[in-house]
Amino acid sequence: MSRHIPVRDLSPDPVRVHTPQPAGQPVTVDLYARREKIHVRAISGFFQNIRATLLYLTLALFFLLPWLQWDGRQAVLFDLSERHFHVFAWTFLPEDFFFLSWLFIIAAFALFAVTVFAGRVWCGYACPQTVWTLLFMWIEEMAEGGRNARVRLDHAPLGAVKLLRRAVKHGGWFVVAFFTGLACVGYFTPVRDFWQHLSTGQLGFWTSFWLVFFTLATYVNAGWMREQICLHVCPYGRFQSVMFDKDTLIISYDSRRGDPRGSRKRGSDAVAQGLGDCIDCNMCVQVCPTGIDIRDGLQFECIQCAACIDACDSVMDQMGYARGLVRYTTEHLLEQPGTGRYRFLRPSLLIYSAALLIMSGALVFALVTRTPLSVESIRDRGALFRESAEGMIQNSYTLKIQNKAQTGGEYRISATCDSFRIRLDDGGDRVRLAAGELATLPVMIEADPADITTRNARVSITVTRVGEPSVSATTENSFLSPRL
Ligand code: SF4
Ligand code: SF4
Incomplete structure (x- = not known):
């Protein structure tokens, strides 16, 4: 069943899902429908290269940070048993919790400012759920092959090949999840002692518990839940509609240029056939990790990963058309093609940015002048x-x-x-x-x-x-x- 949500309809209410039907036909939508597995097609391109680079950087940072030393001790350590929280040159104690709340407020304002400016860029490029899901998808592709091969494998009866491929995939996922769990625990217990205890099999109950917890959470979230976390668990996607304005950068399909859609031969005269630039190849849908069709307009499911841009650009290249049928743009620019300009200075962006600067400056001042x-x-x-x-x-x-x-x-x-x-x-x-x-x-x-x-x-x-x-x-x- 294809789903369609009109442009600007970011309502989190699933009752408002529209399904194209002949006029006058009642529409029945099952609110508790089984999740349809999404077989995402891998795509490369400009934005996916940026995502891959960020993936390497964030993973390297995450796994190496616990091993960094500062002044003879672990640079970042949230030592719960000693109730000392070390962050490079600073040591925070439970009564300094106020700094942590302050940091959370700053992070919230940073998210607001970035969202008003560039939409869900955090979701698409740097959110841990996105980063780990991308990593798990790579493992899946290596173990089970490309999208079509995976669809075939899913429908194939259980046999030796299917079992082997599944085992390799889940084994790879589990190894990554286990090392993620190890790294997570390393932020909360002195990492060198932890690894020593691990090698001698002397982990305490709570350390073992958290290791298992983080391992399973990673395995389930990035391997099984994937886009379900973005759609049903993370609150950020749900309140983005409050922060978006008509000048927020969004990823959008240019329907003026693309419609009417239709397949055609390469080099054929689309104008003579009464067609727009969209060849209706469905590539933008197949690469979408949340399984939506960007041509249906802005939807709350879109995490702005830009995979559909890269997919469509590669199709446009093959057809000899200009790139950008699906692109980063704003609602204003879409409404006024060729005349509109991106408005950077907007009250909401200025207010969020000013609040962010003031609060960050105050926090830095408080930390620098803090009496130890x-x-x-x-x-x-x-x-x-x-x-x-x-x-x-x-x-x-x-x-x-x-x-x-x-x-x-x-x-x-x-x-x-x-x-x-x-x-x-x-x-x-x-x-x-x-x-x-x-x-x-x-x-x-x-x-x-x-x-x-x-x-x-x-x-x-x-x-x-x-x-x-x-x-x-x-x-x-x-x-x-x-x-x-
Ligand atoms: S619609 Fe495009 S940008 Fe949005 S999640 Fe799907 S592929 Fe990513
Ligand atoms: S990838 Fe581009 S050409 Fe193909 S269906 Fe999507 S919008 Fe149309």
Whole structure:
């Protein structure tokens, strides 16, 4: 059953699927129809070369990043057991979660800006689902042959050849999925220890669990689910219609040039036959990973992989026609052929871009000026104050100091009061902390009753990294005494 969704109809509601029928005929659409397997024809061309290059780059980045070292440790490591998240020069702790939320908001604005400008370019070129699906399709093609061979194999009875080809395909998929699982786990557990434990068969329960989970998720998503993830799981494709405007770059079939469609001999006079440039070869449909016909207009299923452009361009080359029957364009340009210009400066694009720049700049500033130290003081709830044998008034606190730096170091604790002189008891004002270490220390502050001028004074407790005065953090608390 062919499906047709009119141009600009990006409704996610599957009830609105239209099926070409003779006028007046009711249309029945099964909302729970079985998925029809899509046998995608491989295609090469300008845009597919870009996709392949990006595929190599993103895969290389993904698999090599966990092995990169920075300052003597893994450069990118989300160490859940230690609750330390290392990203190159920075170490984040759970209380820095705010930076992560900020990063997500920036990523959202980046996606909005890119979508308003160039549509679903992320989906078509860089989304992990697209990248891994492309990789799995290559394996499938190597194991089972081209599109026609795969269709024949699907219909062939189960025999030795079919079994062998299927085994090679699924074996290849599984190997890629397994190495993907290994790489994923390497982002969450020190990768060198992990591989050592793997080689000696000493993986813990949770490490094994996540390895199996990531392996299966990759195998199922890229091998079996493929376009179903884009169509039914990923929310991005569904809300793109909100972000598209008439100047967003889309991939579109030029119906003014292509219609009426029809097959013809190469070199024949299409005008005399009353035909447009589309020879109705269906190549653009056969290469589409989501199984749609771009000639039906803009559809929410289109991930803008540009395979149909490359396919149609190669057909146009063979026919001796100009390229670009299917091309990147905008709705405005399609409506005003030859007169319209691509409008780059649009309010939505400017607003998203400005928000993106401001938020990214603020995040960089916050990261660069971030103090790799946090200090918190809690008053001793047991007693408001104490009087020592020497007659000094003492207040007790619990001090929490966290070294957020990449290296260990010594820290000096000092205390000041605006109203009168105080001092830390017993001179125990230094502490050594390892990288990322959180120390909980009892701290006693005392004052001579003769100096005390107020019943409730504010005290500041400052912790400074020895040798690096700029690495300093202060916490405030109250100092209570029995009299004025
Ligand atoms: S219609 Fe074209 S660009 Fe869209 S998903 Fe299909 S092949 Fe890719
Ligand atoms: S590939 Fe081009 S010529 Fe062939 S059916 Fe598609 S639009 Fe028409």
